[in-house]
Amino acid sequence: METPETAGRSRVAQPRPGAVDAGAPLAAGPGADLAVADILARIEQARATGGDEARRQAVVRQHALGKLSARERIAAFGDPGSFREAGALVRPLPEHGETPDAPADGVITGDVRVDGRPVVVSATDFSVMGGSSGKAGGLKSARAIQYAIDHGLPYVSLMDGGGHRIQEGLDSRHFAGVSTPFKKMVDLSGWTPICAAMMGPGFAGPSNFAALADFVVMVRGTSTMGIAGPALVKAATGEDLDKEELGGASAQVDRYGIADLAVDSDVEALAAIRRYLSYFPSNARAPLPVHPCDDPVDRRDAALLEMVPPNSRRAYDVRKVMEAVADRGSIFELKPGYARNVVTALARLDGRPVGIIANQPKHFAGTLDSPACEKVAHFISVCDAFGLPLVFFVDIPGFHVGSPAERSGLALRSARIIYELGRATVPRLSVILRKGYGLGFIAMNGGRTFGADLTVAWPTAEICAMSIEGAVDVAFRKDIDAAENPGARRAELIGKFRSRVSPLAAAEGFGVDDIIDPRDTRPVLIEALARTAPRRSASSAPPKFHDISPI
Amino acid sequence: MSAIDVKSEISGRVFEIVARPGDRLAEDDPVMILEAMKMEIAVGAPCNGVVKQILVGNEDSIAEGQVVAILEAV
Structure with missing residues (x-):
């Protein structure tokens, strides 16, 4: 027995x-x-033998690069003492009779608690063969993702090096049957929050994995992302580029928007992921995490009356509006340096997480160009996946126009916002601060197109198909040219149309539910959220398998 | 001390030049105002510095990314 x-x-x-x-068999x-x-x-x-104590030299080398070890990162990420490792004893499978020295096969997996909630974590260990993925390590990563799927837990990947272990990859017998966990990542996507921290070299495979994450943070100076690193680029095309210039944080976060946030250290990156997760449920079917809120729900900020300049030619910083409305200290801006003409931020209203999307008149006049559209579309998709209501602050003179806009495929990329809004099931509330012009207004959840659960206007709102001056010049050119006094005729036409463009007119036509005192914005939004069902039914959709994104 | 390009992030027309050579600016202080998309958009200093040279004049058309002034970083 x-x-x-x-x-x-x-x-x-x-x-x-x-x-x-392997060198000391347990039983003879x-x-x-x-x-x-x-x-x-x-x-x-x-x-x-796999711990940091036994590998002091490797740890010292990591520290000298300004990085923590993989184990230190996990310890700093989770609640103190909460890490439960799976596969600490894993060693690489022997190849050609030799077993490489690769503790844990280069990837550390398990789960931690973050603010008390379980989170699955995997961390590539750069000190083990450059963090490359071997067969056993690949199994560990796949199992970690599967665990997140099975138990509905967020998945956090701390990346430093990685990609295919080249010793195995240069062998068709191995590589032809390559099996990466990409499919599992796609299965996980939208089911639980996926976060990636880029904390070292990340060109190629790791960047593709990070691309499937909802939130990606890069560490300035130590991390890179991109489809191929400088050596490969130089060999392939002759282009001679420095890795920082090609794929460092300032390029990939602020210029290209591949990642969401750039920070200055490993510790800051881990704190950013903890903060990000605090706005999200553990999975798409779990309730939103509601935090205690000591900011009064009926707080009326008098400064809101002055924030939007009455002269519509004047810019202002829409982040001040967001800060005056959301719970104090709750705004967490994503992609703050990329496509600054639109602000996307996680925030809380009476402790409930929401996603805020706001045009930023300070940059590009608040127009939406292709980068801004991609930023907004991805943000809507993430918020909708996990049930975060969407709050729009609208002040948009339209989409960006001109040859750069067309070269960037703006007509397609802007439609991705429309697509995401069309399929979203979370509550969406719109506040029209000032301009709501044309197609851009619709893409900002203006009007009745996407069934906004609340749409209110500030007294400064002007909602119409395009700027009045522009419309008059285009549509009435012949009329103006034929007039005895073209200037006077133009002014007359502008005056005539201006009298029809007002917040009151928008309310009379029931395009907005109401016009509100800007100071009431916070209580109005909180009340609306409190009475709105968390999801709208998708039962009116035809029995298709999925809709098709314009990009 | 290094020379820093002040670039316009948007194409437009110069509406008003607010800084003069020799002016000391903090990061984000307006160097000039452009008119674009029927709005007055400030071109801000990319860092703290002293204005060395203004490269454009009133009413000039500005391309996206065009260098409109030079700062000397301090």
Whole structure:
């Protein structure tokens, strides 16, 4: 009969080279009679060989690069002492009779608690063969993702190096059947929050994994992202580029928007992911995490009366409006340096997480160009996946126009916002601060197109198909040219149309639910959210398998 | 001390030049105002510095990314 003791022994006594320290087999075969305590001691010894204490030199090298070790990162990320590792004893499978020295096979996996909630984590270990993924490490990563799928838990990947282990990759017998966890990442996408921290070299594979994450943070100076690194680029095209210029944080975060946030250290990156997760439920079917709120729900900020200049030619900083309305200190801006003409931020209203999308008149007059459209579309998609209501602050003179806009495919990219709004099921509330012009107004959830759950205007709102002056010049050119006094005729036409463009007219035509005192914006939004169902039914959709994104 | 290009992020027309050579500016202080999309858009200083040279005049058309002034970083 198998007792727990013999069962334990028979498990560890299996001849599995590489499962524990391969150099010191636990059992010599039949007849070996080690006490359980001895076996445990050997296992602990094997475990210790993979720890930071046993690998001081590797850790010191990491520190010298300005980076934490993979284990230090996990410890700093999770609640203190909460890490439970899966696969600490893994060693690479031997190839051609040799077993590389690769503790945990270069990737550390398990789960931690973040603010008390379980989160699955994996961290590539740059000090183990550059963080490259071997067969056993690949199995660990895949299992971590599967665990997140099965248990509905957020998945956080801390990346430093990685990609295919080249020793294995340059062998068709191995590579032709390449099996990465991409499919699992797609299965996980939208089910639980996925975050990636780029904390070291990340060109190629790791960047593609990060691209499937909802939120990506890069560490300035140490991390890179991109489809191929400088050496490969130089060999392929002759282009000679420095890695920072090609794929450093300032390029990939602020210029290209590949990642959401750039920070100055590993610790800041981990704190950013903790903060990001605080706005999200553990999975798409879990309730939103509501935080205690000591900011009064009926707070009326008098400064809101002065924030939007009455002269519509004047710019202002829409972030001040957001700050005056949202719970104090709750705004967490994503992609703050990229497509600054629109602001996307996580925030809270009476403790409930929301996603805010606001035109930023300070940049590009608040128009939407292609980068801004992609920024907004991705943000809507993430918020909708996890049930965060959308709040729009609208002051848009339209989409960006001109040849650069067309070259960037703006007609398609702008439609991605329309697509995401059309399929979204979360509550969406719009506040028209000032301009609501044309198609851009619709893309900002203006009007009745996407069934806004609340649409209110400030007294400064002017909602119409395009700027009045522009419309008059285009549509009435012949009329103006034929007039005895073209200037006077133009002014007359502008005056005539201006009298029809007002917040009151918008309310009379029931394009907005009401006009509000700007100071009431916070209480009005909070009340609206409190009475809005968390999801609208998608039952009116035809029985298709999925809709097709314009990009 | 290094020379820093002040670039316009948007194409438009120079509406008003607010800084003069020798002026000391803080980051984001307006160097000039452009008119674009029927709005007055400030071109701000990319960093703290002293205006060395203004490269454009009133009413000039400005292309996206065009250098409109030079700062000397301080």
